[in-house]
Amino acid sequence: MKKLINAPDDVVVEALGGIKAAHPSLDVDVEAKVITRAGGATAGKVGLVSGGGSGHEPLHGGFVGFGMLDAACPGEVFTSPVPDQMLIATQKVDGGAGVLHIVKNYTGDVLNFQMAAELAGDEGIEVVPVVINDDVAVQDSLYTAGRRGTGATVFVEKIAGAAAEQQLDLKSVADVAREVNERSRSFGVALTACTTPAVGTPGFDLPNDEIELGVGIHGEPGRERGPMRPVAEIAEVTVDAIDDDMSLSGSELLVMVNGMGATPLVELYVAFNDVARILSAKGATIARSLVGNYITSLDMAGLSVTVLRLTPDLTRLWDAPVETPALRWGR
Amino acid sequence: MKKLINAPDDVVVEALGGIKAAHPSLDVDVEAKVITRAGGATAGKVGLVSGGGSGHEPLHGGFVGFGMLDAACPGEVFTSPVPDQMLIATQKVDGGAGVLHIVKNYTGDVLNFQMAAELAGDEGIEVVPVVINDDVAVQDSLYTAGRRGTGATVFVEKIAGAAAEQQLDLKSVADVAREVNERSRSFGVALTACTTPAVGTPGFDLPNDEIELGVGIHGEPGRERGPMRPVAEIAEVTVDAIDDDMSLSGSELLVMVNGMGATPLVELYVAFNDVARILSAKGATIARSLVGNYITSLDMAGLSVTVLRLTPDLTRLWDAPVETPALRWGR
Numbered sequence: 001m002k003k004l005i006n007a008p009d010d011v012v013v014e015a016l017g018g019i020k021a022a023h024p025s026l027d028v029d030v031e032a033k034v035i036t037r038a039g040g041a042t043a044g045k046v047g048l049v050s051g052g053g054s055g056h057e058p059l060h061g062g063f064v065g066f067g068m069l070d071a072a073c074p075g076e077v078f079t080s081p082v083p084d085q086m087l088i089a090t091q092k093v094d095g096g097a098g099v100l101h102i103v104k105n106y107t108g109d110v111l112n113f114q115m116a117a118e119l120a121g122d123e124g125i126e127v128v129p130v131v132i133n134d135d136v137a138v139q140d141s142l143y144t145a146g147r148r149g150t151g152a153t154v155f156v157e158k159i160a161g162a163a164a165e166q167q168l169d170l171k172s173v174a175d176v177a178r179e180v181n182e183r184s185r186s187f188g189v190a191l192t193a194c195t196t197p198a199v200g201t202p203g204f205d206l207p208n209d210e211i212e213l214g215v216g217i218h219g220e221p222g223r224e225r226g227p228m229r230p231v232a233e234i235a236e237v238t239v240d241a242i243d244d245d246m247s248l249s250g251s252e253l254l255v256m257v258n259g260m261g262a263t264p265l266v267e268l269y270v271a272f273n274d275v276a277r278i279l280s281a282k283g284a285t286i287a288r289s290l291v292g293n294y295i296t297s298l299d300m301a302g303l304s305v306t307v308l309r310l311t312p313d314l315t316r317l318w319d320a321p322v323e324t325p326a327l328r329w330g331r
Numbered sequence: 332m333k334k335l336i337n338a339p340d341d342v343v344v345e346a347l348g349g350i351k352a353a354h355p356s357l358d359v360d361v362e363a364k365v366i367t368r369a370g371g372a373t374a375g376k377v378g379l380v381s382g383g384g385s386g387h388e389p390l391h392g393g394f395v396g397f398g399m400l401d402a403a404c405p406g407e408v409f410t411s412p413v414p415d416q417m418l419i420a421t422q423k424v425d426g427g428a429g430v431l432h433i434v435k436n437y438t439g440d441v442l443n444f445q446m447a448a449e450l451a452g453d454e455g456i457e458v459v460p461v462v463i464n465d466d467v468a469v470q471d472s473l474y475t476a477g478r479r480g481t482g483a484t485v486f487v488e489k490i491a492g493a494a495a496e497q498q499l500d501l502k503s504v505a506d507v508a509r510e511v512n513e514r515s516r517s518f519g520v521a522l523t524a525c526t527t528p529a530v531g532t533p534g535f536d537l538p539n540d541e542i543e544l545g546v547g548i549h550g551e552p553g554r555e556r557g558p559m560r561p562v563a564e565i566a567e568v569t570v571d572a573i574d575d576d577m578s579l580s581g582s583e584l585l586v587m588v589n590g591m592g593a594t595p596l597v598e599l600y601v602a603f604n605d606v607a608r609i610l611s612a613k614g615a616t617i618a619r620s621l622v623g624n625y626i627t628s629l630d631m632a633g634l635s636v637t638v639l640r641l642t643p644d645l646t647r648l649w650d651a652p653v654e655t656p657a658l659r660w661g662r
Contacts, residue, residue: 002522002539004562004598004634011601018600021607022588022620057596077597191333208333231335257353262593264629265388266408267335269349270342276352289353293624298595301630303335321661328659330652 001200003299008197012054012076019061023325026064033081034089035061036071046164046173047071047093050102050157051086052109053078055196056217059153059295062326068161069102069324077196077298078218080108086116090125098126098170100177102156104149105133128170130177132156134184134306136245137214137222148216151256151306152184154294155318158327162320176317180308187241188222188304189234190215190260194297213237217260217297217304231267235274238305239282246309249283254308254318256289261296263303268292271303279307288318294326332531334630339528343385343407350392354656357395364412365420366392367402377495377504378402378424381433381488382417383440384409386527387548390484390626393657399492400433400655408527408629409549411439417447421456429457429501431508433487435480436464459501461508463487465515465637467576468545468553479547482587482637483515485625486649489658493651507648511639518572519553519635520565521546521591525628544568548591548628548635562598566605569636570613577640580614585639585649587620592627594634599623602634610638619649625657 005011013030020028027036041047050060051073060072070093075081090099099120103113110131117127132149141148160177168176190212193202203219206212211234214222223241242248257272259265272291279286287310295304308314322329336342344361351359358367372378381391382404391403401424406412421430430451434444441462448458463480472479491508499507521543524533534550537543542565545553554572573579588603590596603622610617618641626635639645653660 002542002559002632004522004565004594004602006561006563006601006605011597014604015597015600018602018604018607018622021617022600022603022622054597055595057600062596191335211333228333230337232337234335261595262630262632263335264386264592264627265393265624266342266346266385266629269346269353269388270337271335271349272353273345273349274337276349286352291349291353293596296595298597299593299632301333301593323661328661330654330659330661 001195003197005197011197012074032088033085034071034073034092035064036092037064041093041095043095044097045095045167046097046170047095047099048102048161048164049086049089049093049099051081052104053080055298056295058326063157063324065324067165067320067322068157068327077198080106080112083112083115083119086113087119090116090120090127094125098128100160100170100173101127101129102153102177103129103131104153105131105146106143107145126170128174130174130181132181134181134186136185136187136241141216142220143218150188150217151186151258151295151304152181154256155184155254155308156180158322159314159317162317180314184306184308185242185246186304186306187238188215188302189213189238190219190300190302192301194219194300196298215302217295219297219300231271232274235271235278239275239278242305242307243282248279248307251284251309252287253279253284254288254310255286256294256306257291258295258304258306259293260300260302261293262299262301265292268303275305287315332526334528336528342528343405363419364416365402365404365423366395367423368396372424372426374426375428376426376498377428377501378426378430379433379492379495380417380420380424380430382412383435384411386629387626389657394488394655396655398496398651398653399488399658408529411437411443414443414446414450417444418450421447421451421458425456429459431491431501431504432458432460433484433508434460434462435484436462436477437474438476457501459505461505461512463512465512465517467516467518467572472547473551474549481519481548482517482589482626482635483512485587486515486585486639487511489653490645490648493648511645515637515639516573516577517635517637518569519546519633520544520569521550521631521633523632525550525631527629546633548626550628550631562602563605566602566609570606570609573636573638574613579610579638582615582640583618584610584615585619585641586617587625587637588622589626589635589637590624591631591633592624593630593632596623599634606636618646
């Protein structure tokens, strides 16, 4: 294992130290492992909290800021944050309008966020959870009952974040978040396994001539192991898997081609070229797009594709200003 | 070799197709291999052109847009673009105020940009070249006479881009670009070699327990091969190499911790934590920062650190609005 770390146990705390040093727009409580906006809670605005295991950066800490999250709580690598972290985050961002918990559908995350919501409720903070489950690859997996939550999390955080910024109430922001989740689908492919610092060896064996189709963001097994092939064929399997689950014909899409962490950007653009061609052939239009590393899996090579069937309202919210370390556009 | 590509010869053209499909803010001439702003030349503004071998994305195409470059010409992977590309780019962005060529110091780039400048001059377009040579690792290298141009290119493109946007004349924009280059230093470290699509095997052998200190962005040899070590020690070697060349004590710095392409963001933040601590111990202040993949080397794992000793004017230009695919902040 060759990693830019000091000790496996210190990775998350030291990364938080780095985030704190790099981003004055964020308030990083390294001890509590909670990242919030430097300005604190916004009075009258629904607070947005997300979190999950570390190793998926920039998710979630890189999405804290105007127009997106109010707080992120990173767990240890590939490990759910604890309810106390989530409670502290919830308290910090409560501006009197309630708090939305954006929860990727992994068993530990769901249970811990549920406990945090109850604790916050005891203190009089209204919390609504929205569970993200956009991955079409498998029904249940190693970490999940039901579908896994993956790339749609980025879309939900952005779009619900815009809705909250526009002072929509908690129920309405939660409805928007659910709508985005319901209209989104993802599928991932791994070329290599990832290595957690604590373990030090790849999480699974993937021969040099094989790829994992439908892989999860922790390297969980997908639908099948198959031979390595040109990216045009990988893109086809990926888009077909999504289209089989949610027909894309006639849709205006937000499309993300996301790198898993160790994939060069030039390859993601080659992949986007194929994804765009295939979507067009299916009668779908790419109205908005993202290409880059947004929800990663440590040093895994590979990609995931996430699509959202836009509506005019969702497009407007997507286009609304955002100012976070990892996603920014004009206000 | 496992890459998300179709055929090695088609990587650059297909990536340009992907960039075209993903970024309506850009005008991508796939045949000529030239990326410009969708709006074309800005009348009265100095045009900024950069370019170089592909494989360093988002450099340079990802930096085309308001407040930064007017055009980028990508060569084949790790291969200089040809003079014709640079000439077309120069013609496209000439708004009557002349054109700045931002050239990384590699022999092929320097010669070809020089030829393009002469051809443009024959057509009555005034061109001033600025050569970037910020890498302190080695004096000469495989691809370069003199120091290599690396991370400072990002700073020059941003800051000279802001100066041009403010309607400074060609000489003044070139002066700003040279000032940024002269006040910047870089040093890179590779944990793994990178593999070009055309070759298919790593460009050099790096044993599992060794790293290359002072590596170039094409995997050129650095100062020395040494044992793998904690990132705190890597950060120390890196910052010391820079500080030995240009004393940092008392400076206000713009600091970039840049991933080489296959390094997870969480590791870059761990590295930034150490870099920040070491810089502080040297009496320097981090006034601005960038953490992420900005000038990469395909699938190389590793990092580079680039620092710029800011002045109030340079800070103001750094903070000026920018709107490109890879670097954006508010206008």
